[in-house]
Amino acid sequence: MSRAEAMAGLTLGQLANHHQIETPKDLKRHKGWVGQLIELELGALAGSKPEPDFVHLGVELKTIPVNQVGKVLETTYVTVAPLTNIxxxxxxxxxxxxxxxxxxxxxxxxxxxxxxxxxxxxxxxLWSPSLEEAALLKQDWEEIMELIAIGKVESITARHGEVLQLRPKAANSQVLTQSIDHNGAQSQTNPRGFYLKTQFTQKILSGLL
Known part of the structure; x- marks a missing residue:
């Protein structure tokens, strides 16, 4: 936390210069660059593995883009959703x-x-879900996973879920993965990812920015 607090107020350019890393012109082709830079500064180890970034601490690192007044600008990706063997x-x-x-x-x-x-x-x-937040997350996850299990993955929209949503997670619509159709048979669909909705993450950050 002391290292994270020491970063506050620095620009991305200053941090990149410190680590002798070139800053890209924009994030169009470097979507994960900001997160990777922060991970480097704080010593996160997990990379893209299905475990918290700071494995030894049990802490996940999330960079979150905000505007000038602290309004969250986009949903937060959590992990790929399992579509088979569930x-x-x-x-x-x-x-x-x-x-x-x-x-x-x-x-x-x-x-x-x-x-x-x-x-x-x-x-x-540094945040851990309250009992109420944990219950909301669990409820959304269970409802979405139930729809996946009965072969309704194609009918799940970003509007499903109060705090957690399921969305396509691939570079383009040509990327396909195994899933289950409504007859319980193997099918093909775009990979999906779990995302936290902006109003949920806004509440986490509100008053703390």
Whole structure:
């Protein structure tokens, strides 16, 4: 936390220079660049593995883009959704549950008119879900997974879920993965990912930015 707090107020350009890393012109082809830079500064180890970024601490790291007044600008990706071999999978042993036990949120200016090198890093927020938040997450996850299990993955929209949503997670619509159709047979569909809705993450950050 002291290292995370020491970053607050620095620009991405200053942090990149410190690590002798070139800052890309924009994030169109470097979508994960900000998160990777913050991971490097804080020493996160997990990369894209299905476990918290700071494995030894049980802490997941999430950079979150905000505007000038601290409004969250986009949903937060959590993990890929399992679409097959889900029999017996419960909320308690799901990757989503494990990754959201404790999260270190790092707000970063995300307004496109601000050059990437000049975007400032905000104050960190270390968060664990309250009983109420955990119940909402579990409820959404269970409802979405039930629809996947009965072969209705294609009918799930971003509007499903109060705090957690399921959305396509691929570079383009040509990317396909195994899934289950409504007859219980193997089928093909676009990969899906779990995302936290902006109004949920806004509540986490509100008053703490």
């Amino acid at each position: 029999l017996g999978l419960t909320w308690e042993n799901s990757v989503v549950c494990h990754k959201l036990q404790q999260v270190l949120w790092i707000p970063v200016q995300g307004a496109r008119e601000i050059p990437l090198t000049e975007r400032q890093i905000g104050s960190p927020v």
